[in-house]
Amino acid sequence: MKELEQQLLEEKRELMAREKKNNPSFLKVVWREIKSDKVAFISFILLIIILMTAYISPLFIDEASVKRVDPFNIYNSPSADNWLGTDDGGRDVFGQLMLGARNSFTIGIAVTLLAAIYGLTVGLIAGYYGGIVDNIIMRIIDFLMVLPSLMFIIVFVVIVPNYSVASFIFIMSLFSWFGKARLIRSKGLAERELDYINASKTLGTPDWKIMLFEMFPNLSSLVIVNMTLTLAGNIGLETGLTFLGFGLPTGTPSLGTLIALAKNPDVISTKWWVWLPAALLILVMMLSINYVGQAVKRASDARQRLA
């Protein structure tokens, strides 16, 4: 009798192990998908190299000396001292490039996370309750989505008192969650009809618990896909706003800060080292993030997978 029990237990364990192998975690599927797509794989490696350089090199760069104005070394061309020359204030371009890449990426992540939280909250509420709640929320989102958000962001940046990096992140995230909410809501509407939600409701689980611990895990891969795809867009928007002069406050370098110097015709035509590296870095970063994002997207949908 005991032997049989032992045997059954063994079999069960084996079954579970096989199950686990056949149903790999989402991250594993993503990794498999990235490996099987050459472009995505190269993008992934490139992205890691860029990010490691951007996050590690500032540890060795003296921020104060990078930001110090040196009137005797304005617009020096690249040399052994300044790998990418100096800018309009005699500051080292390479150092600013690294600090800028780090800041731009960090802010992109922060905005994406904040926007995901707003989008999730609103989308889950609209999707879970449906009916009139959903109707009202969607009318408002339809309206917000057509607003010329770039103009609104710029106006907010100007009128906000005590403008800082934090308020910039807040303003940007305020205008970038509409699409996310809509996406989550449409998935949530389908999800709320399923048995497990009804079962939980019957058991008397509070609504917020169902939304957060039951509905949300089932939508998480959707959210991750959307976040990777919007991350690139948010970095683009931040650098663009900083380029226009309505992004990061002065003193916090962004990739856009260096590119903004190209608004001066003399700089754009003869001093390529000031703005071109930053412009190309943005391009490479955005392309890499997008290619990785596309692989993540394919991984989330079994019909589209390459691997």
Place this chain on the structure above:
Amino acid sequence: MIQFILRRSLVMIPQLILLSIIVFFLASAMPGDAVTGAFQNNPNVSPEQEEKIREKFGLNDPWYQQYGRWVSKALQGDLGMSYTHKQPVTVLLKDRLSNTLLLAGVTLLVTYLIAIPLGIIAGRWQDSWADKLIVTYNYVSFATPMFVFALLMLFVFSFQLGWFPIGGSVDIRAEGGTFDYYISKVKHLVLPVLSGALLMTYSTIQYLRNDIIDTKFKDFVKTARAKGVPENHVYTRHILRNSLLPIASFLGYEITGLIGGSIFIETIFSYPGLGQLFLNSIMLRDFQVVTALVMISGAAVIVGTMLSDIILSIVDPRIRID
């Protein structure tokens, strides 16, 4: 049909009211008002006198009265005074509006001229080398930020190759009405238009390609083939008729994109349009102009979305049921 159009237009009214309220509150949150603007640095006007003027113009009234006055004035075409230009805002807008409309209109046209053929080719010859090339272009154009692309275009084609002027909307030496004047206008448009259009093709190409791939194997297309309709006609007469028209429904979002894009493009190519005016005004804290521009742009998008919904409902009667 008429019922749908009426119903759809009615939805627009609360949207416009909501927009005007938001813009009004943003305007009142902006530092300074018409009086501080008009008499800035004027030693002959004391703060007490300023206060009197404020009282006279009703700037101390409760917000709903001020809002009502602002709306009724705006509806009569009075958008206030620009204190940096010392001109009514409407006069200021008039010159630039035509420039921006020209730029936006041509950009939209070129976008479709590029996107529609590419979308058709990619969908019809799916997985061919041409399709792969187009899909790659689409990925790249989706990922590229417009301001970076516009700068690179300006750098390569104006500064390095010298093919196009570096900015402005027309050569100042060109005389209005002459042939040279129009040639100069076109030359000034090429780079701004291409910088916008080449990056705006994304959604149209993506949509067309997917839709054609979907439609290609539907029953009515099989029937057409079975009847012996030549392959080219299957595409031009049967598939495209179904796939092309819904593109109109993106119009609202395209307008939003054009407004955002015009701010970058006009700044980079120093093109004298509304986008440039917006940035300059906000830098000079000329908030009367800023408010007017935000309101106009918002209204343009709301009207554009309504138009695209109506076009779509004419094309596809199923939508009217909703």
